[in-house]
Amino acid sequence: MNGVIVGAALVRDGKLLAQQRGWPADHAGQWELPGGRVEAGESDAFALARECSEELDVVIEVGARVGEDVPLPGGKVLRIYAASLVSPGGEPRAVEHRAVRWLGPDDLDDVDWLPADRVLLPDLRALLS
Ligand SMILES: Nc1nc2c([nH]c(=O)n2[C@H]2C[C@H](O)[C@@H](COP(=O)(O)OP(=O)(O)OP(=O)(O)O)O2)c(=O)[nH]1
Numbered sequence: 558m559n560g561v562i563v564g565a566a567l568v569r570d571g572k573l574l575a576q577q578r579g580w581p582a583d584h585a586g587q588w589e590l591p592g593g594r595v596e597a598g599e600s601d602a603f604a605l606a607r608e609c610s611e612e613l614d615v616v617i618e619v620g621a622r623v624g625e626d627v628p629l630p631g632g633k634v635l636r637i638y639a640a641s642l643v644s645p646g647g648e649p650r651a652v653e654h655r656a657v658r659w660l661g662p663d664d665l666d667d668v669d670w671l672p673a674d675r676v677l678l679p680d681l682r683a684l685l686s
Pocket of ligand 1: 562563564589590591592593594595629635671672673674
């Protein structure tokens with residue numbers, strides 16, 4: 558099984574999009590980047606675009622890697638890519654999550670990130686400067 562979880566660092570107007578999980582119970586209420594598992598036969602970029610379509614109902618363009626792979630429980634890794642909205646007018650909406658929020662540099666520490674995302678905060682912050 559492919560052990561890569563891809564995440565999108567979606568930036569618009571100097572703000573990063575974060576989404577709040579509603580499930581499972583032990584992660585409910587915590588915040589993460591849009592994304593998910595790379596399925597067999599998918600490239601990272603394809604999987605990321607698919608997840609953003611499913612989760613946010615937006616079309617994205619995938620850019621460069623952000624930070625290093627972060628190990629996750631079960632031998633998986635979290636791999637982040639910079640991303641932008643293809644149609645800036647289209648507003649992401651929380652299709653599968655509890656909420657979405659655009660975070661400026663001063664807001665990044667305000668939300669309860671999943672542990673792996675917390676590791677990446679310096680790299681994410683650098684994207685906003
Ligand atoms: N999408 C996403 N998952 C993250 C992040 N940080 C982090 O630790 N994870 C973990 C939570 C989950 O254990 C795993 C991804 O789960 P998921 O539920 O988003 O993946 P998926 O949509 O492919 O769901 P599934 O088919 O594996 O059930 O990675 C993040 O920033 N974004």
